[in-house]
Amino acid sequence: MELNFTGTDVCAVSTDTRSAVEARYxxxxxxxxxxxxxxxxxxxxxxxxxxxxDENPVSGALMGNDVPLYFxxxxxxxxxxxxxxxxxxxxxxxxxxxxxxxGVELLLxxxxxxxxxxxxxxxxxxxxxxxxxxxxxxxxVGFGRIVLATGARDLALAFPGWNQPGxxxxxxLQMLLTRYDAFAGHRVLILGSHDLALETALIAIxxxxxxxxxxxxxxxxxxxxxxVAKLAAAGIAIHCGAAxxxxxxxxxxxxxxxxxxxxxxxxxxxxxxxxxxxxIELVDAMHGPRELDGNRGGYVPRGEELVSAVGLCAGLAxxxxxxxxxxxxxxxxxxxxxxxxxxxxxxxxxxxADLIGVQPPNYLTRPPAMCAxxxxxxxxxxxxxxxxxxxxxxxxxxxxxxxRCRDQVAMLLAIESGQPFGTIPLASHRAPVRPLPMKILAxxxxxxxxxxxxxxxxxxxxxxxxxxxxGTPHEDEHRAMLYxxxxx
Amino acid sequence: MxxxxxxxxxxxxxxxxxxxWLARSGVKVTVLDKFIVxxxxxxxxxxxxxHYSSPLFDEEQRLWPQMxxxxxxxxEHQKGRILIAMTERQWEQYRFVxxxxxxxxxxxxxxxxxxxxxxxxxxxxxxxxxVHYKFGxxxxxxxxxxxxxxALQDLGGRIVQHSPVxxxxxxxxxxxxxxxxxxxxxCDAVVVAAGPQIPQLMKQLGVTxxxxxxxxxxxxxxxxxxxxxxxxxGHKLYxxxxxxxxxxxxxxxxxxxxxxxxxxxxxxxxxxxxxxxRRLAELxxxxxxLNVIRSWAGVIENSPDGRPIIDRLTSPDNVVVxxxxxxxxxxxxxxxxxIRDLVMDGKCSFADIDILKLSRFAGLADDWREQRGWMxxx
Numbered sequence: 001m002e003l004n005f006t007g008t009d010v011c012a013v014s015t016d017t018r019s020a021v022e023a024r025y026x027x028x029x030x031x032x033x034x035x036x037x038x039x040x041x042x043x044x045x046x047x048x049x050x051x052x053x054d055e056n057p058v059s060g061a062l063m064g065n066d067v068p069l070y071f072x073x074x075x076x077x078x079x080x081x082x083x084x085x086x087x088x089x090x091x092x093x094x095x096x097x098x099x100x101x102x103g104v105e106l107l108l109x110x111x112x113x114x115x116x117x118x119x120x121x122x123x124x125x126x127x128x129x130x131x132x133x134x135x136x137x138x139x140x141v142g143f144g145r146i147v148l149a150t151g152a153r154d155l156a157l158a159f160p161g162w163n164q165p166g167x168x169x170x171x172x173l174q175m176l177l178t179r180y181d182a183f184a185g186h187r188v189l190i191l192g193s194h195d196l197a198l199e200t201a202l203i204a205i206x207x208x209x210x211x212x213x214x215x216x217x218x219x220x221x222x223x224x225x226x227x228v229a230k231l232a233a234a235g236i237a238i239h240c241g242a243a244x245x246x247x248x249x250x251x252x253x254x255x256x257x258x259x260x261x262x263x264x265x266x267x268x269x270x271x272x273x274x275x276x277x278x279x280i281e282l283v284d285a286m287h288g289p290r291e292l293d294g295n296r297g298g299y300v301p302r303g304e305e306l307v308s309a310v311g312l313c314a315g316l317a318x319x320x321x322x323x324x325x326x327x328x329x330x331x332x333x334x335x336x337x338x339x340x341x342x343x344x345x346x347x348x349x350x351x352x353a354d355l356i357g358v359q360p361p362n363y364l365t366r367p368p369a370m371c372a373x374x375x376x377x378x379x380x381x382x383x384x385x386x387x388x389x390x391x392x393x394x395x396x397x398x399x400x401x402x403x404r405c406r407d408q409v410a411m412l413l414a415i416e417s418g419q420p421f422g423t424i425p426l427a428s429h430r431a432p433v434r435p436l437p438m439k440i441l442a443x444x445x446x447x448x449x450x451x452x453x454x455x456x457x458x459x460x461x462x463x464x465x466x467x468x469x470x471g472t473p474h475e476d477e478h479r480a481m482l483y484x485x486x487x488x
Numbered sequence: 489m490x491x492x493x494x495x496x497x498x499x500x501x502x503x504x505x506x507x508x509w510l511a512r513s514g515v516k517v518t519v520l521d522k523f524i525v526x527x528x529x530x531x532x533x534x535x536x537x538x539h540y541s542s543p544l545f546d547e548e549q550r551l552w553p554q555m556x557x558x559x560x561x562x563x564e565h566q567k568g569r570i571l572i573a574m575t576e577r578q579w580e581q582y583r584f585v586x587x588x589x590x591x592x593x594x595x596x597x598x599x600x601x602x603x604x605x606x607x608x609x610x611x612x613x614x615x616x617x618x619v620h621y622k623f624g625x626x627x628x629x630x631x632x633x634x635x636x637x638x639a640l641q642d643l644g645g646r647i648v649q650h651s652p653v654x655x656x657x658x659x660x661x662x663x664x665x666x667x668x669x670x671x672x673x674x675c676d677a678v679v680v681a682a683g684p685q686i687p688q689l690m691k692q693l694g695v696t697x698x699x700x701x702x703x704x705x706x707x708x709x710x711x712x713x714x715x716x717x718x719x720x721x722g723h724k725l726y727x728x729x730x731x732x733x734x735x736x737x738x739x740x741x742x743x744x745x746x747x748x749x750x751x752x753x754x755x756x757x758x759x760x761x762x763x764x765x766r767r768l769a770e771l772x773x774x775x776x777x778l779n780v781i782r783s784w785a786g787v788i789e790n791s792p793d794g795r796p797i798i799d800r801l802t803s804p805d806n807v808v809v810x811x812x813x814x815x816x817x818x819x820x821x822x823x824x825x826x827i828r829d830l831v832m833d834g835k836c837s838f839a840d841i842d843i844l845k846l847s848r849f850a851g852l853a854d855d856w857r858e859q860r861g862w863m864x865x866x
Contacts, residue, residue: 003792003853004859005860006860007860008860012741013865120754121753121755121785121787122743122745125758286756360562364562367560369560370560370561373561382649388524431761431782437779437780438765438778441780442762446762453740454724454740455739457726458742460790461794463541463814467543467843469588474591477584481581482581482585
């Protein structure tokens with residue numbers, strides 16, 4: 001190859017290699033909860049074309065991986081019947097009828113797995129797009145403005161025995177009760193006593209479940225007085241100044257919980273109702289601006305002209321309660337009473353000891369030098385970074401995409417490094433922000449130009465000529481066979 | 489030079505390996521990195537270690553099987569690779585490559601469909617055959633970069649993170665110190681191994697290094713059942729099954745970008761994840777049901793001929809510049825050795841690497857990137 005030549009790099013992205021956008025809307029709203037529906041109807045009323053999507057009903061396979069909520073294996077078999085679920089979920093959301101009547105286009109069972117736009121390091125998109133997928137396929141939709149109404153996800157907490165069916169989040173329990181009508185448990189012990197826990201307990205009672213009690217790590221109930229009074233009236237005990245020290249169970253999962261007070265409480269479900277975390281996966285994966293706000297439940301989108309957030313995704317209602325401090329109290333208490341070999345990352349079987357020891361997974365050997373390393377030695381190089389810890393320990397690298405452990409890992413790193421929670425960077429979110437089967441994510445309709453531009457690497461003709469062959473006839477053979485037409 | 493001070497600019501895999509080799513020779517090494525070691529392309533790549541086109545190949549092959557022991561930390565190195573053909577054209581090309589290896593004395597075996605499926609149970613009946621490289625292999629880039637960093641520290645070397653280099657001090661035709669915002673590091677020699685940021689840094693020393701940066705992408709799946717051999721390429725994809733079972737694959741069009749003094753501002757992935765997923769579902773159809781759980785991108789630099797630049801400059805004469813031209817991870821055990829040799833002895837002890845000298849670009853036009861279309865999209 002001549003050093004100086006004029007041509008076009010046909011192996012680079014170009015306008016021709018881009019996948020077509022299937023549709024284009026002035027406004028796409030992700031999430032059909034009350035805030036999302038309201039935003040969709042309002043946008044439609046203002047004359048915009050509007051697509052409203054919601055990932056519910058979520059497939060049984062995803063629910064089994066605790067995606068998007070922490071379902072804890074407590075769904076009934078009904079969740080495996082997608083058509084029945086579609087009808088049930090639709091009927092549970094009366095506002096959808098109104099949105100349809102207003103002319104909003106609605107897609108249920110459809111997830112938004114990535115939002116893409118040009119910016120630093122990427123100028124190749126023809127327009128800003130959102131990647132969608134249902135049970136059959138994935139596709140791209142262009143948009144003028146996107147409204148994220150993705151709600152909030154569950155905070156999970158590790159304690160001995162939490163990796164059994166029946167330990168689940170409050171968001172998941174409420175979803176199964178109020179929208180899926182598919183909760184498989186009967187007797188629920190609830191961790192937490194702030195409004196989320198109190199409301200969850202009341203919903204459970206309202207749905208005919210037994211509430212075995214609430215457990216509160218702080219000295220007194222944390223939620224509003226009227227909710228506390230309602231629970232008292234229902235005869236539900238709140239065990240204050242206590243945490244859970246272990247949970248035991250059998251083949252069907254949880255059967256009992258042991259509290260730090262020594263008390264054993266029979267239950268088939270332990271509902272972690274200590275916190276909800278705004279679901280900002282899409283914002284973070286698109287490098288959107290966000291900020292930490294403990295009173296609003298964690299990192300919240302800062303909001304942009306074309307990317308807005310509404311509902312819980314934009315942050316929990318600020319009542320002056322510091323959710324981060326509250327969660328830190330829980331994590332600290334559970335770490336104090338549980339053994340170091342307590343699993344923190346269920347997907348990758350990472351224990352707290354290995355997380356804090358920055359040790360590799362068990363299928364690798366740990367020579368003496370490795371054993372001598374720890375978070376403490378790593379901190380000599382700089383502040384704790386969950387993405388770096390993830391690379392070393394695999395905590396948060398599994399199929400649930402870190403939903404069950406990312407918050408706990410960040411809190412444990414803050415505790416162990418003696419730093420405020422806010423100094424620990426948010427572990428990055430990556431598209432697809434929902435696990436998507438390869439054959440669903442795949443673009444089976446890609447333009448022929450994509451294949452024409454596809455090379456395993458850069459398509460530089462001289463890059464892979466064996467050094468022995470340079471300047472011999474083999475060099476020309478090599479180019480003729482492997483690089484015909486690569487530069488035009 | 490034992491006992492002298494060498495500052496390495498850039499804690500990627502090349503700089504870290506060089507630092508480790510120098511520390512093994514008794515040099516006092518300081519590695520400066522703008523963020524965390526291995527955070528750019530060194531920790532975002534396919535992990536391949538089979539670079540037969542390079543003059544460093546023999547050393548790469550000699551060293552990888554020993555690296556866990558030499559470093560004292562696991563790298564997840566695994567031996568061997570298989571290249572699977574999915575189209576007649578690929579089959580023709582891959583057999584050409586196999587014949588070339590046979591001619592050069594690299595052990596390879598051409599496999600029929602049944603043999604491919606035995607070694608790669610996730611492959612399907614849709615393939616035409618394969619080529620088994622009984623050399624090369626793959627390792628875990630993220631674990632390996634940290635292993636180099638730790639091994640270097642164990643030998644007394646120093647890693648300074650979160651410290652972008654801002655400039656150099658020179659005297660008497662040598663660099664005497666490397667500066668960051670908060671400190672000045674005196675040195676007897678410097679290695680500049682800062683990837684896409686090399687041109688901007690070297691401009692401060694009056695040296696032009698022709699490199700162009702681009703973004704490339706990969707996808708990763710949930711774990712699949714372990715296959716007898718994890719280093720599976722083909723269908724114009726590169727990648728590997730990790731020792732955990734995940735399938736990590738890349739390939740396809742790259743995007744040329746501009747990189748300023750601060751380095752890549754972002755490494756966004758794009759909907760190319762869908763085109764990667766399609767090809768991986770074709771290459772390994774029995775894994776097509778597996779979830780893709782992440783995608784990511786990395787920014788890498790290329791020289792005009794796609795070959796590394798590993799050279800000790802004549803002025804200032806105590807500077808070694810090292811860009812691996814988008815193929816750095818696998819060659820790192822050998823590139824670090826070569827850099828150590830250039831720093832300490834002025835000459836590579838185990839291979840003729842004159843082809844990697846900067847002087848080969850002496851006649852390059854100033855607008856070489858524009859001429860050949862290695863430019864960001866306007």
